[in-house]
Amino acid sequence: xxxxxxxxxxxxxxxxxxxxxxxxxxxxxxxxxxxxxxxxxxxxxxxxxxxxxxxxxxxxxxxxxxxxxxxxxxxxxxxxxxxxxxxxxxxxxxxxxxxxxxxxxxxxxxxxxxxxxxxxxxxxxxxxxxxxxxxxxxxxxxxxxxxxxxxxxxxxxxxxxxxxxxxxxxxxxxxxxxxxxxxxxxxxxxxxxxxxxxxxxxxxxxxxxxxxxxxxxxxxxxxxxxxxxxxxxxxxxxxxxxxxxxxxxxxxxxxxxxxxxxxxxxxxxxxxxxxxxxxxxxxxxx
Amino acid sequence: xxxxxxxxxxxxxxxxxxxxxxxxxxxxxxxxxxxxxxxxxxxxxxxxxxxxxxxxxxxxxxxxxxxxxxxxxxxxxxxxxxxxxxxxxxxxxxxxxxxxxxxxxxxxxxxxxxxxxxxxxxxxxxxxxxxxxxxxxxxxxxxxxxxxxxxxxxxxxxxxxxxxxxxxxxxxxxxxxxxxxxxxxxxxxxxxxxxxxxxxxxxxxxxxxxxxxxxxxxxxxxxxxxxxxxxxxxxxxxxxxxxxxxxxxxxxxxxxxxxxxxxxxxxxxxxxxxxxxxxxxxxxxxxxxxxxxxxxxxxxxxxxxxxxxxxxxxxxxxxxxxxxxxxxxxxxx
Numbered sequence: 001x002x003x004x005x006x007x008x009x010x011x012x013x014x015x016x017x018x019x020x021x022x023x024x025x026x027x028x029x030x031x032x033x034x035x036x037x038x039x040x041x042x043x044x045x046x047x048x049x050x051x052x053x054x055x056x057x058x059x060x061x062x063x064x065x066x067x068x069x070x071x072x073x074x075x076x077x078x079x080x081x082x083x084x085x086x087x088x089x090x091x092x093x094x095x096x097x098x099x100x101x102x103x104x105x106x107x108x109x110x111x112x113x114x115x116x117x118x119x120x121x122x123x124x125x126x127x128x129x130x131x132x133x134x135x136x137x138x139x140x141x142x143x144x145x146x147x148x149x150x151x152x153x154x155x156x157x158x159x160x161x162x163x164x165x166x167x168x169x170x171x172x173x174x175x176x177x178x179x180x181x182x183x184x185x186x187x188x189x190x191x192x193x194x195x196x197x198x199x200x201x202x203x204x205x206x207x208x209x210x211x212x213x214x215x216x217x218x219x220x221x222x223x224x225x226x227x228x229x230x231x232x233x234x235x236x237x238x239x240x241x242x243x244x245x246x247x248x249x250x251x252x253x254x255x256x257x258x259x260x261x262x263x264x265x266x267x268x269x270x271x272x273x274x275x276x277x278x279x280x281x282x283x284x285x286x
Numbered sequence: 287x288x289x290x291x292x293x294x295x296x297x298x299x300x301x302x303x304x305x306x307x308x309x310x311x312x313x314x315x316x317x318x319x320x321x322x323x324x325x326x327x328x329x330x331x332x333x334x335x336x337x338x339x340x341x342x343x344x345x346x347x348x349x350x351x352x353x354x355x356x357x358x359x360x361x362x363x364x365x366x367x368x369x370x371x372x373x374x375x376x377x378x379x380x381x382x383x384x385x386x387x388x389x390x391x392x393x394x395x396x397x398x399x400x401x402x403x404x405x406x407x408x409x410x411x412x413x414x415x416x417x418x419x420x421x422x423x424x425x426x427x428x429x430x431x432x433x434x435x436x437x438x439x440x441x442x443x444x445x446x447x448x449x450x451x452x453x454x455x456x457x458x459x460x461x462x463x464x465x466x467x468x469x470x471x472x473x474x475x476x477x478x479x480x481x482x483x484x485x486x487x488x489x490x491x492x493x494x495x496x497x498x499x500x501x502x503x504x505x506x507x508x509x510x511x512x513x514x515x516x517x518x519x520x521x522x523x524x525x526x527x528x529x530x531x532x533x534x535x536x537x538x539x540x541x542x543x544x545x546x547x548x549x550x551x552x553x554x555x556x557x558x559x560x561x562x563x564x565x566x567x568x569x570x571x572x573x574x575x576x577x578x579x580x581x582x583x584x585x586x587x588x589x590x591x592x593x594x595x596x597x598x599x600x601x602x603x604x605x606x607x608x609x610x611x612x613x614x615x616x617x618x619x
Binding site: 236 | 457591
C-alpha cells in the first residue's frame with residue numbers, strides 16, 4: 001500500500017512540478033545543437049545533422065542527415081524525448097512527419113538576431129533551464145551593444161559579403177547576414193537586392209565598387225590563393241587595390257545560435273581592424 | 287533560275303542573321319550595371335581611353351562574354367547540324383546524344399578530384415564528351431547496322447544516367463560548392479577570359495573549316511548512305527571524321543561555358559526552314575544563327591533579374607523549346 005502511494009505521488013509530482021529536462025535530444029541543425037548546449041543540454045544530445053561540431057562531443061554523435069534532408073527513421077531510432085528544429089531550413093513536411101510519429105518537436109525561430117534571443121528564452125523556460133537561457137541572451141545583447149557603440153561614429157565602408165566567388169553568391173535584402181553587416185557598421189552593397197541569395201554578375205559588383213570584400217569560407221586557409229587569383233581576373237575594385245579582401249571562417253556566421261556573437265565580433269574586427277585590434281567586445285561564451 | 291533564287295535567299299538570310307548578331311553584340315557591349323555612355327564606349331573601343339575603369343569593364347568583362355557567347359553558339363549550332371545530317375534524325379544534337387552531359391560529368395569529376403591545374407577541367411570535359419559519343423555510337427552500332435533512332439535512344443538514356451550521377455554528386459558536396467557545379471549544368475559565359483577564349487576560337491575555326499570541306503559529302507549522306515557510297519563518298523571515313531569534329535566542338539564549348547542546351551537542336555531546323563538543305567550554305571547560316579541566339583540569350587541572362595545573374599542555359603531552353611514546338615507543328619511542305 002505504501003508502495004502504491006509512492007508511485008502515485010511520483011506520478012503527481014512529474015505532472016505538477018517544474019518542466020522535465022529532456023534526456024535525449026536530437027538537434028536538426030548545427031545551430032540547434034549550439035542552443036541546446038547554451039541551456040546546459042549539451043550532454044543530452046544524442047543525434048545531430050552533418051557539419052555539427054559544437055559542443056565538441058557532437059562531432060562523434062550519430063548523424064541523421066543534412067539539415068535540409070533529414071532521415072526520419074534515423075531520428076526515430078534514436079528515441080529522442082525532444083527534437084530541436086529550425087524554421088530556417090528544416091523542411092516543414094519532415095517536421096510534421098516527426099510529430100505524427102509521436103515525437104516532441106520544438107521549432108526554433110532563427111531567422112534574425114531578435115528571434116534567436118526569443119527562441120533561446122522560450123526554450124529555456126520550456127526545458128526548465130530559464131536561468132541559463134537568460135544568461136546567454138544577456139551576453140548576446142552585451143556584445144551587440146558593444147559592437148554597435150564602437151562602430152557608430154566611424155565611416156561605414158561599402159562591403160561585399162560573398163559565400164562564394166566564381167560565381168559570386170551573396171546575401172540579399174532581409175537575410176540574417178545583411179542584418180549582421182548592418183550591426184557591425186558595414187554598408188552592404190547587396191542590402192537592396194531582392195533575392196535572398198543572389199548570384200551576382202561581376203560587373204554589378206564592379207559597378208558598386210566595394211571597399212572591403214569578405215568571403216566566408218569553411219576553409220579560409222586553403223582557399224586564400226584561389227580567391228586571390230580569381231579576383232585578379234577582373235577590373236581592380238577599391239577593395240583589391242587597398243588589400244582589403246578577407247577570408248573568414250564561416251562557422252560562427254552562418255549558424256544562428258547564441259554563438260553568432262563570436263561571428264559578429266570577427267566580422268566587426270575584419271571590417272574595422274583598428275577598432276577591435278585588442279579583442280574589444282569579445283564574447284564571454286563557450 | 288530556281289538556283290539563282292536559292293542563292294538570293296541564302297544571301298538575304300545570312301544578312302539577316304549577321305544583322306541580328308551585330309545588334310545583339312552592340313547591345314551586349316552597351317548594356318550592363320556599370321553605366322557606360324555609348325560615346326565613351328566608342329572611344330574606348332577605338333583605343334582612345336586606355337587604362338580607364340570603363341575600358342577595364344569592356345575589355346575584361348563584356349568583351350570576353352560576347353566572344354564566348356558568339357563562338358559557343360557558332361560551334362553548338364554546327365555540331366547539331368552535323369549530328370542531324372549524319373544520323374538523319376531531326377532530334378539529334380549534342381544535347382540529345384548525351385555529349386553535353388558526358389562533358390559536364392567530366393568537368394565536375396575534375397573539380398571533385400581537386401585537380402587544380404588550369405587546363406584540367408577543360409581537358410576532362412573534353413574527355414567526357416569524346417568518351418560519350420564513342421560509347422553511344424558503339425552501342426547503337428551493336429544494335430542493327432547503325433540504326434539512327436538507336437543512337438538517340440541511347441543518348442537520351444545516357445543523359446538521364448549522367449544527370450543522376452550529377453545529382454548524386456550534388457547531394458554529397460558541401461552547399462558552398464553547389465553554385466559552382468550549377469555552372470556546368472545550365473551554362474554561363476560569365477567566367478570567360480582571353481587566356482582560354484583565344485585557343486578555343488582557333489580550334490573552333492579549324493574544326494568549322496574541316497566540316498565545311500565535307501559539306502558536299504554531308505549533302506549526299508543526309509539523303510542516303512548507300513546513295514552516297516554509289517557516288518563515290520567514302521561514307522565510313524567521312525562519318526568518323528565529322529562525328530569526331532562535332533564532338534570536339536561540343537567539348538570545347540562545355541569546357542568554356544558548361545552545358546548550353548537546345549542551341550544545337552533548334553538552330554539547324556530554323557536554318558533549314560529558311561534556306562533549304564544544301565549544307566554548303568547551311569553550315570555558315572546555321573553558325574551565324576547560333577551565334578546570334580547565344581549572344582541574345584546571354585544579354586537576357588544578365589539583364590532580366592539584374593544584378594542577379596541567370597544561367598544562360600535556362601534562357602536558351604525557354605527560347606528553344608517553344609521554337610522547336612512551333613517548328614514541329616508546321617505542316618510539311
